[in-house]
Amino acid sequence: xxxxxxLHELIELxxxxxxxxxxxxxxxxxxxxxxxxQINAYVNVFEEFETYKDDGLLKNIPIAIKDNMHIEGxxxxxxxxxxSNYVAIFDSTAVKKLKxxxxxxxxxxxxxxxxxxxxxxxxxxxxxxxxxxxxRIPGGSSGGSAAAVASGEAIAALGSDTxxxxxxxxxxxxxxxxxxxxxxxxxxxxxxxxxxLDQIGPITRDVRDNAILMNxxxxxxxxxxxxxxxxxxxxxxxxxxxVKGLRVGVYEDAIEESSDxxxxxxxxxxxxxxxxxxxxxxxxxxHSKYAVSDYYxxxxxxxxxxxxxxxxxxxxxxxxxxxxxxxMYIKTRSEGFGKEVKRRIMxxxxxxxxxxxxxxxxxxxxxxxxxxxDFDEAFKEVDCIVLPTTPTEAFKIGEKVNNPLQMYLSxxxxxxxxxxxxxxxxxxxxxxxNNLPLGLQIVxxxxxxxxxxxxxxxxxxxxxxxxxxxxx
Amino acid sequence: xxxKDEVKxxxxxxxxxxxxxELDTFVDQFNDILNYMEQINELDLSSCDAVYHIVELKxxxxxxxxKPSISNEKAxxxxxxxxxxxxxxxxxxxx
Numbered sequence: 001x002x003x004x005x006x007l008h009e010l011i012e013l014x015x016x017x018x019x020x021x022x023x024x025x026x027x028x029x030x031x032x033x034x035x036x037x038q039i040n041a042y043v044n045v046f047e048e049f050e051t052y053k054d055d056g057l058l059k060n061i062p063i064a065i066k067d068n069m070h071i072e073g074x075x076x077x078x079x080x081x082x083x084s085n086y087v088a089i090f091d092s093t094a095v096k097k098l099k100x101x102x103x104x105x106x107x108x109x110x111x112x113x114x115x116x117x118x119x120x121x122x123x124x125x126x127x128x129x130x131x132x133x134x135x136r137i138p139g140g141s142s143g144g145s146a147a148a149v150a151s152g153e154a155i156a157a158l159g160s161d162t163x164x165x166x167x168x169x170x171x172x173x174x175x176x177x178x179x180x181x182x183x184x185x186x187x188x189x190x191x192x193x194x195x196x197l198d199q200i201g202p203i204t205r206d207v208r209d210n211a212i213l214m215n216x217x218x219x220x221x222x223x224x225x226x227x228x229x230x231x232x233x234x235x236x237x238x239x240x241x242x243v244k245g246l247r248v249g250v251y252e253d254a255i256e257e258s259s260d261x262x263x264x265x266x267x268x269x270x271x272x273x274x275x276x277x278x279x280x281x282x283x284x285x286x287h288s289k290y291a292v293s294d295y296y297x298x299x300x301x302x303x304x305x306x307x308x309x310x311x312x313x314x315x316x317x318x319x320x321x322x323x324x325x326x327x328m329y330i331k332t333r334s335e336g337f338g339k340e341v342k343r344r345i346m347x348x349x350x351x352x353x354x355x356x357x358x359x360x361x362x363x364x365x366x367x368x369x370x371x372x373x374d375f376d377e378a379f380k381e382v383d384c385i386v387l388p389t390t391p392t393e394a395f396k397i398g399e400k401v402n403n404p405l406q407m408y409l410s411x412x413x414x415x416x417x418x419x420x421x422x423x424x425x426x427x428x429x430x431x432x433x434n435n436l437p438l439g440l441q442i443v444x445x446x447x448x449x450x451x452x453x454x455x456x457x458x459x460x461x462x463x464x465x466x467x468x469x470x471x472x
Numbered sequence: 473x474x475x476k477d478e479v480k481x482x483x484x485x486x487x488x489x490x491x492x493x494e495l496d497t498f499v500d501q502f503n504d505i506l507n508y509m510e511q512i513n514e515l516d517l518s519s520c521d522a523v524y525h526i527v528e529l530k531x532x533x534x535x536x537x538x539k540p541s542i543s544n545e546k547a548x549x550x551x552x553x554x555x556x557x558x559x560x561x562x563x564x565x566x567x
Contacts, residue, residue, distance in 0.1 A: 086550050087549065087550060089546045089550070182526055182527050183527045196524075196526065222534065225529075226527070226529065287515075290515070293508060293512050296509060312552055313559050314550070314551060315550035315552075316550065318553070324563075325561055325562045325564050328562055329487045331489070333486075333487050333488055334488050342490070343501065343502070346479070346486050347502070349482050349485050349486045350482050353482070362522055363512055365522035366520040366522050366523070367512055367515065367517060367520075368522075368523045368526065369521055369522070370517075370520060403504075404501050404504070405505050405508055419526070420526060446527065
């Protein structure tokens with residue numbers, strides 16, 4: 001039953017000589033064989049146990065990787081037909097750093113096609129199911145990673161977060177998901193969606209595991225010129241620190257827009273934080289209500305440019321029938337991309353097109369500055385801000401898939417942190433009446449990840465889902 | 473409101489085909505999204521500066537020295553069609 005344990009428990013067991021990493025790999029493989037037909041968390045499971053380094057912090061324990069990050073020699077599909085035959089020719093920096101820390105890999109997890117979605121329903125390889133309730137979505141786009149960690153199909157995983165794609169699925173699957181400050185983790189080898197927003201982060205069963213992985217993947221990288229030259233702290237040093245006197249801002253507008261379940265979860269959360277000695281105040285983020293609009297201008301604009309590279313020439317799928325080069329491009333792209341990806345490419349092309357640039361893209365960039373400024377003001381008064389991760393529990397499969405706008409609005413509370421480039425975590429803070437997990441989001445100022453781990457670890461001692469995760 | 477013809481034009485700019493059978497739904501969904509975005513016009517943004525990068529960065533320079541890079545073989549490994557150490561595409565020049 002090793003698959004039920006956390007990363008730090010397993011590290012300890014290996015150090016004591018009680019188990020080997022291969023035992024863990026076997027346990028995970030058995031669990032995957034038993035569960036993944038139902039859950040569909042993986043696009044690709046590695047049938048061989050490959051090691052990269054004899055010893056290191058992670059003791060050869062297998063990690064799951066979202067299938068939009070490269071592991072050399074393994075397929076990277078982005079859950080898209082257009083990359084369905086692509087095999088990576090280099091390691092992403094995050095993967096390289098994991099290898100240097102003696103990690104191994106169990107497989108590549110499912111996502112919304114090119115990470116564009118909030119439910120994994122846009123994956124070319126089928127929807128991932130929420131392990132808490134198989135008729136519900138696991139969230140997205142890192143739905144495969146979150147579902148795998150919640151169901152015991154992985155000990156820990158990497159995800160990527162452009163508008164909430166780590167935090168929202170972590171919240172809906174009852175696990176811990178962290179989006180670092182923009183620039184903390186190199187994006188080299190992460191297939192680009194919206195380059196000014198994308199960020200890699202860990203999805204784990206507890207806060208300690210999360211901090212352990214963050215310690216490994218952070219840092220300046222010459223292969224990503226947007227990666228930040230900021231000292232990497234030991235984030236585990238913030239765990240178990242008292243939070244008495246910590247100034248916590250509550251973003252009440254978000255709570256008011258949430259379901260009754262989420263509202264009462266937040267009431268309980270604030271009670272717990274008060275009991276822990278936090279000083280609770282209200283914060284106002286007057287422009288955050290425009291964040292979804294801002295995001296759906298900026299992200300598709302960047303995506304339309306980033307996804308121009310898929311033309312059937314250098315890699316990936318190429319259409320079989322065409323008369324000339326132009327037709328080859330169009331047929332390859334039209335057959336290779338799914339509906340949601342096409343929609344976002346076109347939305348982005350539209351907002352950047354002549355005559356519309358000023359009306360959409362330029363305004364969106366100005367608004368981005370205002371959203372950031374609200375946070376800057378708030379962080380003069382508080383150390384961190386709390387709000388729900390999602391407005392509701394996990395919705396049913398099929399419920400929003402034909403209504404893109406409703407789907408987009410499910411990320412309403414996670415998008416502002418991406419727009420402002422700020423670090424944010426989601427940790428479980430309640431179970432809904434339907435016995436589905438809900439998440440608390442903690443946001444801090446840029447490069448103040450430590451304080452998030454401090455508060456998250458204190459809160460986790462008061463509420464966690466360790467005994468309730470669907471691991472049986 | 474965006475029209476069918478405009479959506480077709482954007483598809484063409486994006487090097488995409490949208491099936492006629494899907495076009496009506498596509499236009500409706502596009503309009504839903506654009507209508508929602510109209511809310512940003514409530515704001516007076518005329519005096520604001522555009523923010524293109526959220527984390528302050530200065531120019532990132534490096535020494536101009538030759539380093540190992542991806543080999544020709546690796547670069548062509550995923551190509552749908554390759555010949556003579558190059559990507560092969562349909563003929564683009566008329567004789």
